[in-house]
Amino acid sequence: PDNNAPPMPWFGMDIGGTLTKLVYFEPRETNRRELDKETEVLKNIRRYLTRNSAYGNTGRRDVHLQMDNVQIRGRRGTLHFIRFPTSEVGAFLQLARSKGMADLVNTIYATGGGAYKFEEDFIKEVNMSLSKLDELDALIAGVLFVDAMNPQECYYWAPPDEHPADSVSYRTESVSDRTEAPPYSEAALSLYVRKPFDFSSPYPFLLVNIGSGVSVLVVNAPDDYYRVSGTSLGGGTFLGLCCLLTGCSSFEEAISLAASGDNTTVDKLVRDIYGGDYARFGLPGDLVASSFGQMSSADRRASVSRSDLARATLVTITNNIGSIARLCASNENIERVVFCGNFLRVNPLSMKLLSYAMSYWSRGALKALFLEHEGYFGAVGCLLHLDL
Ligand code: ADP
Known part of the structure; x- marks a missing residue:
């Protein structure tokens, strides 16, 4: 284990335009000494996250995506994948506060537009500062890491x-x-x-x-x-x-x-226009020629x-x-x-x-x-x- 590693809990967060994605690293307890080091608050957070698959009204854990035996910064553990609507960030912060997150002064690495938009709220509500990363840098790093760890990816x-x-x-x-x-x-x-x-x-x-x-x-x-x-x-x-x-x-x-x-009642297909294929340019009759093209007709709409x-x-x-x-x-x-x-x-x-x-x-x-x-x-x- 790396003694310079930041204190637990370890999260990565992507606060997107629609959904907020939260990845939580659950460390494997390697020995008694590390177990003892885990504070009550940390233990509660870990238990709350890993023993439930729904949080509040809208938070969900994608249990089927969980990745075991992942190594990050010299620690082995499990990655958990949680999402909730970005419109619920306020409720998330309240929940996080009620679980004692505000007592753990720390930093969350965050990306997505919400990392900028909600920065103040994180400090006010849970005393967490957001360390912001570029979303495309984070995206590519994430793709390469997960693919390397998961042969089924x-x-x-x-x-x-x-x-x-x-x-x-x-x-x-x-x-x-x-x-x-x-x-x-x-x-x-x-x-x-x-x-x-x-x-x-x-x-x-x-x-x-x-x-x-x-x-x-x-x-x-x-x-x-x-x-x-x-x-x-x-x-x-x-x-x-x-x-x-x-x-x-x-x-x-x-x-x-x-x-x-069935989209063919809504779209205008090549065959609706040609009666069949537009053979000269290899366009089959089933191809959509005009998306929603039938909807200009009142009868069709009805x-x-x-x-x-x-x-x-x-x-x-x-x-x-x-x-x-x-x-x-x-x-x-x-x-x-x-x-x-x-x-x-x-x-x-x-x-x-x-x-x-x-x-x-x-x-x-x-x-x-x-x-x-x-x-x-x-x-x-x-x-x-x-x-x-
Ligand atoms: P962003 O970072 O912009 O929020 P995402 O990759 O999370 O982007 O994708 C958001 C899109 O995923 C939505 O626009 C919608 O099409 C789709 N989606 C999938 N699941 C949900 C869900 N539970 N609630 C809302 N949108 C969802």
Whole structure:
């Protein structure tokens, strides 16, 4: 153990536009001496965090993401992953105070816009100063660390019978030679399965973080990256539009509506315009030509369902992000595109759409990759700062 290490408890925090992510390092008790050193307050905090999976009304621990036997700053322990809506930061601070956090004068490494916005509140309520880190630095440090620690971290979606070589073999075909199912065929996508991807030599890769908004980064090495693009049409847009259009009130509800909906009653497809494929340029009839294009008709609006609207919103936002990612990847000559951020939480449909669209439109040249710890990398990156 490192005697210069900061005092426990060790947290990393990412206070985002929608969700606050908190990563807590639970040290393994290595011996009696260290056990005795743990103060009552520390012990209470540890027990409270690790024995519950819900905190207050809105705090949740993602138990399935817990990482055991992680080493940070010479200490072994377990990483716990906790989230709550950023709108509840006030309630979080009160809870933290009631658990005695204010007695432990210390610093939390924090990132995200909220690290600036709520800095004063942290000092006032719990006597904690926030040491602020850049969110993209933290994001990349977190991705690389978690991927190195967890062999299961990186995965992709593919048809169950796809051979690893298949995705390469159709690179040489032209679009019109292709025999695969057209994009967004529901049947094809629903069969997609999750497969592990070996991300041990990752560079260069494109990192697309889909949070409230979207950032696209080119990563050449751990300390060599830049932000190439982004869009304000992100996870926040999906949820905001879905709430407006369907009256739903949570992300989970929006996703489950979308899962049972049909966007073809909302969108105008190539076949709605051409009566079939636009063969000359290889555009299949099933392709969306105009997102929400049917909704200018009063009759169509009268018969559309909430779930169809949720589905169309999801498909619109997802495919737009997919197009931007694809253009960036081809501009930068990069083949691996890693998607992260909480928009992908409990959202296999978007992951499958992204996988299909990336591979289809690049004729197999691009691979969409995903990470199990979705939206927690910025918070992990903050925690790792303890390591410097
Ligand atoms: P940020 O740092 O901007 O808050 P995140 O990576 O945490 O970004 O992603 C936020 C997005 O994740 C939301 O816009 C929404 O699309 C989605 N999301 C997933 N789970 C939830 C949830 N429980 N509450 C709200 N949004 C959620």
